[in-house]
Amino acid sequence: MDINSNRVENFSGPACLQTTTGTVVTIPLDMAMPPLQVHKVALPQPRTTVQKLRHRLSEIFFPDDPLHKFKNQTWYRKLVLGLQFFFPIFQWAPNYSFKLLKSDVISGLTIASLAIPQGISYAKLANLPPIVGLYSSFIPPLIYSVLGSSKHLAVGPVSIASLVMGTMLSESVSYSEEPILYLQLALTATFFAGLFQASLGFLRLGFIIDFLSKATLVGFMAGAAVIVALQQLKGLFGIDHFTNKMQLIPVLSSVFHHRDEWSWQTIVMGVSFLVLLLTTRQISIRKPKLFWVSAAAPLASVILSTILIVCLKSKVHGIQTIGHLPKGLNPPSLNMLYFHGPHLALSMKTGIVTGILSLTEGIAVGRTFATLKNYQVDGNKEMMAIGLMNMAGSCSSCYVTTGSFSRSAVNYNAGAQTVVSNIIMATAVLVTLLFLMPLFYYTPSFILAAIIITAVIGLIDYWAAIRLWKVDKLDFLACMCSFLGVLFISVPLGLAIAIGVSIFKILLHITRPNTAVLGNIPSTQIYQNLNRYREAVRVPSFLILSVEAPIYFANSTYIQERILRWIREEEEWIETNNRNSIKCVILDMTAVTAIDTSGIDTIKELRKLLEKRSLKFVLANPVGSVMEKLHQSNILESFGLEGLYLTVGEAVADISSLWKAQP
């Protein structure tokens, strides 16, 4: 006896099945009928509204169950775990060894050699004094090393946040005319960025940054990189008068409008160093083991170019240099925070936008390297660490900092083992601040421009964009929207458009969900899309439909119309092909993951409509939450026991046997 055939037998009311193409599969009927097994659809365990709310809130705010380690522990152990929870340094410090230190010193010095020139450059990108970039590479890494849980994050100023802060602030306040006010606003914005980041972490609202999808970020970063790179043409070409605007067209027209200011000596030297830096970057990309080539190149270029300028200073004139930088540690800046007056709204807005962006970068970098080395980074804790580090930074003359993409990669490749590499880097910056500042006097501006261009070019990820196009056209659209929005409109608006497109995509999927007619795969209990599975066959007298989305107000009308259309089309097909007419419509609810009151009304209405046309309408396999709502709305009473089945297969079998019993 063929053991598998019993499954088909279960429902074979008529003795044949029609395939999509019309051929008829005959099923042996000459065997004993197995006992029909119909399982009841269970309601989820009854819970009170408060229990449901508590469950919901814990899923929203504590999906990772952060306190699970504390369960069933002694008080002393709980204290130790609590300390480790809030200050991850207590986790790794007890086991820290000389071997780890050796790796951390090498990687720390490597990222310091990157951080010092990048710090100076990025501060200029934010229209801040270069020294602020070094201050920001000293205090924040130290604080992060106490609070942060990522082992590989290299903390300091980053290009995107610097650019955005520079753009947003200089739209209202001129950094050249009111440098003190501008610095005050930048520090205040940093404070708000930190406050916002820490609150997101503290309130466990970290999922908000998930709404910046990868697709959006690819476009955003590419757009920002293009803008930043073009802005650097100012330094690279030695132009004195340059636009404050950030859009593609004003920047380009400014470059060509001031052709008389182009200095050929600057251009020759700048472009040479740029080519050198890009070459070292390519070398490190091709051979990851040679990461130190590109890591050391910026500092080497700074030293080389400074020496070059010192040698040439009697011969060549008009090359912009950094000039005098004050020696000494970060001065306190609590008194410069600015919590009143007309610019408060601006600094809050700037703080929130740069806060979100730097947070996104920091968390993404942290997660990337955590996955590579197989450890966990707690998003909400990281947010608190980054936020507190920025709040502390704003009181010690630092501007917005986070974990940098490029420097963290160098840190990882240089073999960093713990966050101590950040302490080493901060120490190197400390030495620079205390003793080496005068050496930067003759460092030319073009080398800073070349360093920035080299760094931001890495943010343009063609391959990611191509992959988006290949896999998901709507993701690609979101990517292009944020790219073009940043390039032609403005940074915050570009970002807003991109988020809008991403949300629109979600809504579109809900508004127009996929529906399909299912057929049975012979000798199984599997029901699958007839269009997709050629082996699937129609079950005579049944129309089995599946809806692949929650049924909400936004799609209930569509789903009702679409189901009626499926029935109409099926009836037309039956008429032209002379088949048995439909007697029962089964709605497979497996993928209907939620339902609201509009959806319930739709189900009710469909049932009424189909009843008037003498069609039976049954539901199969509603998920827990849907079942609960169907129950609460008393719709189940109208369906009765025979209107609800655990699987499509059982529905078909049971209804067929009912028909046989009452022909």
Place this chain on the structure above:
Amino acid sequence: MDINSNRVENFSGPACLQTTTGTVVTIPLDMAMPPLQVHKVALPQPRTTVQKLRHRLSEIFFPDDPLHKFKNQTWYRKLVLGLQFFFPIFQWAPNYSFKLLKSDVISGLTIASLAIPQGISYAKLANLPPIVGLYSSFIPPLIYSVLGSSKHLAVGPVSIASLVMGTMLSESVSYSEEPILYLQLALTATFFAGLFQASLGFLRLGFIIDFLSKATLVGFMAGAAVIVALQQLKGLFGIDHFTNKMQLIPVLSSVFHHRDEWSWQTIVMGVSFLVLLLTTRQISIRKPKLFWVSAAAPLASVILSTILIVCLKSKVHGIQTIGHLPKGLNPPSLNMLYFHGPHLALSMKTGIVTGILSLTEGIAVGRTFATLKNYQVDGNKEMMAIGLMNMAGSCSSCYVTTGSFSRSAVNYNAGAQTVVSNIIMATAVLVTLLFLMPLFYYTPSFILAAIIITAVIGLIDYWAAIRLWKVDKLDFLACMCSFLGVLFISVPLGLAIAIGVSIFKILLHITRPNTAVLGNIPSTQIYQNLNRYREAVRVPSFLILSVEAPIYFANSTYIQERILRWIREEEEWIETNNRNSIKCVILDMTAVTAIDTSGIDTIKELRKLLEKRSLKFVLANPVGSVMEKLHQSNILESFGLEGLYLTVGEAVADISSLWKAQP
């Protein structure tokens, strides 16, 4: 031989199953193994990007396949069908009979007796001359009867749209100081409302109004009804000076601030008539057959109260009456449309908001009665009909009209058979306009106030709100947001907040989807939530998880964290209960209805993470679109053939047999 046990046998690597409570179910192993059947997961049929785009667009814009009737028809037939498509009058007119006419005359006269007093009242609600309300009950119903496809819609001015237009316009322009400008703006807003409605229909964007969920509308209409009713205290108490504002607090304080203006004669008569009208309303609600009681009451009250005032006019003073109304038909008003100047933006905004609201009401009413009488109303065609009727109305001194909830119900109860009842009603209004206008001279304002209060009280639907609370707390929240928003902030903002809450609800479901551990229901191939089905049992060495939402950028981090937490918790459970450790994690993708690039990255990363922990990770039953994306992203190559199964059952069976082969 037990035929059903072979299904369990399929996967019974170890010879026992663990139930949730820890008891062990032993399965007979003493029978022949059936041949293992593993089905391949099929890709959807390959389609080009253009084909996919076309399919997507046709689902978005033509889900009802409106041209299906035209297929395989002769040219002549196509012409006839086309005429009937654009002018539904050609569908029913040829079969129109005297019997139908009789029903339509009765129902037409019934709704006319409601429409005349309500038209005058609603025009006052919109701060327009009362005569405009009658004009609006004449031309638009005639146009609708040619274009509209609902048989029961009673067309004319409605309370909500009148209120919203009155509020929005009078915030910028005073209707008492600049009545001509105000009228111009109202007509222009009507034109824009019509244009917007017709464009939505023409561009087949009708689904936009679906975003006003029923929950939102329940709250919105209740809030608007409260505001409207309180505003009527002006007329009911005979107050002269009254606030223009629409929020609860200013209206109430205005009522009590002007206590010295209260006129006790007005109050006594007004409240008496209000009680009368409310009583007739209750009678008709209790006994639907007596619908004519409440339908005739407003006109009867108008006549009675007018006679009363005429009789008392020498004795009682200071009762506000309608006063002089011009006789004659709608004057043309094309020259009053106002397409330039400072108020253009205002009239466009007002037009769009009132347009959406009146459209929502009209479509909802049309659909309700179509379902009751089992005919179809095409949403997009209705939108074009309503839009064209408003555009034509704006050129003939009419303001925004649509199908009214209350009058359509009366129309239906009075036995309307076709849209001819609208023509009868328009004829009755015509007679009124031509001959009966002077009779309204002494009609008191309090009776209009009483009519409006009686009409809008029907919009407050306690039961719907209670039902929302019972079935869906978040729907109730959206309802309360729009209710309180309208009451305390403003009508458009209340609406915007409610739409925001509804969309937030969708996003919340996506951001924090349900995940569950599945178990097998013994002697079946069914895998269900272990928490929900007590009979379901864990499959040893397997952890079977299901995710009930698309995997998107907005939830990919959460899903990854949640899956890792399930694994951690399962391992802890296994440790305390001394069971076989997990060797394979199966992710049931049945309810994952879509995936984007972030989701694919999550799947990849999960696979990497689990591989490092020596756990096998396989997917079961991805839907068509997900399968397509998995294929395009080349992730399937890394999974290999054994990483993808059509059902959980086959995955369990196949992997168990592999383990047996290579112990």
